[in-house]
Amino acid sequence: MSSLNSPDTTARPPARRGPRKWLARLEGPQTMGHGPAFWAAAVLVILAAAAYPQFANDFTVGNVAYFMVWTFMAMGLGVVWGYGGALSFGQTAFFGLAGYGYGVVSINIGSAFGLTWLALVLAVALGGAFALLIGYFMFYGRIKGVFIGIVTLSVTLVLETFMAQTAGPQWRIGDARLNGFNGMSGMPPLTVPWPGGDILLYSGTALYYVLLAMVVLVYLGLRMLLNAPFGNVLVAIRENPERTEMLGYDIRFYQMLAFGLGGALAGLSGALYTAWGQYITPSSMGLTAAALPIVWVAVGGRRDITATLLGSLLVIAGFQSLTIYGSQYALVVMGGLLVFTVLVTPDGLVATAMDRIGRLSRKMRR
């Protein structure tokens, strides 16, 4: 697999100028897909996604927008787990915290002048800062492997319990009532200030385009980051922490940063989710909710950001249609899918498929 190449074998490509230089930064040993054919396909996919609302009704467009809300958390987990090798079970802690953060801030400052975007930024910062704090204790405490999973899982479960008991009127932050087990509601959706009336971004086409742009930006940004020295060090830590440390890198610092990034991305998902549905409940941090990102990323493929993105969208869409046709069996299927993936295609279904396609096309070119 291309992502397994150790970073020291990469020779820097010759310096290029203009757009080609930027394109070169998007490619590297840590991500699948390169060359004009891949990018042409990527542009086609984005164009198709942009044209999609013209051919579908509002309801399905809103549904797809809802799927895209979750991909940020999945990509964050991909960076932390797939690239950094730290399996976090508690991404939902940052998701939920940022969700509540968005609610509290946006209820208190209102939605005039696009202030909801400030609430979004603050919520993401809150998720990221909390992740940095937890990451500091974990990585500077030198815990690794399974313990990271346990600590993060405990964090999210305790947050759920805490939020579930905030039912009384004394649990309020400014005007925002936390509302215990039933969850918080009534926060404004994201708004874009516009002459002649703000554009409200809930469900429908406007939100779809905003989310599509954000997914593309985050995806490209992560590709750039993962192929930069930071990504190489992260993969080196995953492959051999001792050796990386002997080479002079403070692995605790890199892991903490990666974990913070993962937390911020989970927070972005959480804040967007809250803005999308205008509610957030403690069960979004519960055991079942915490399992789902693991399913998406494991089934999609964790060692490549493209596979993580596509796989998560696929699994989320599949899960959604299962819930419509037989809600109670959806979780059983997810569990079965997880066990199957781990036993049969440990690199993930989508990643394995992409690998096969890549090999096939190389063979045909010969």
Add this chain to the structure above:
Amino acid sequence: MDVVAALFSTVYQFGDAFAFLVISCAGLAVIFGMMGIINLAHGEFIMCGAYVTAATARAGLPLPLAIACGALAAAAVGMVVERTVIRHLYHRPLDSIIATWGISLIATQGVLIVLGPTMQGIGTPLGSMAVGDRSYSIYRLVLFAASIGLLASLYLLFYRTRFGVIARATIQRPAMARALGVDTRRVYGLTFGLGAGLAGLAGGLYAPTMTMVPTMGATFIVESFVTVVVGGTDIFMGAAPAAAILAVIRAGLTAWYGQLFGQIGLLVAVIVVIRVLPGGLSAFIRRWQR
């Protein structure tokens, strides 16, 4: 008399918390200590034990026998899971956690579909006794005794029987144990079954005190994980003292601020402990012994 009553109340609270931590983490600690696998389906094995206990007890079996049935059923399920899934993942510990999580999802939801959202439970036996002006459940005292008995019998099993010697040899030097003719795969299978059985025992013991719902395993999960993380890999030098320390924290915070702060206190304790004592209490005690 007041002093005696207050003292009894404190000891009772501590004993209750200690028993809960030890009983709920024993199965997890055995599997983790021996095999390095964190069993995320731990809560579902507990649920399995509790359900079987409740069903057999209501069918007319005396409670101790029903609890034994629950433990045996969970052990049997555990051996099957080990044979079909876990066995293939010994060299990939992180993947084995994920696989057990998948099993946990299937089990929780499967039980919900098959048996419905709740099941009729069994009442707490043995009644209560009064010390001072408060009354205490006698069954909780039995649970405390059971937790001590559990630790003692695990000690005897691992340090005084042939199985214990072989099992410890398998953990310390798997290759050497194999060279000396030990069937390590069988040992791992039995160990996983033992861990699942202990989880089932936890479910059985706590079945009379809880509501029977498919998600009941989640109640045990945080406490048992926290105990194992603070304890480290050794159940006697790690998990048991960890349970004692955490029980003090939990009982104190619960008495003063309520259940929730007991749990939050546990979490803060675990985060601080991993920062100052990497490897948990057992690594610390081992270093201190040298």
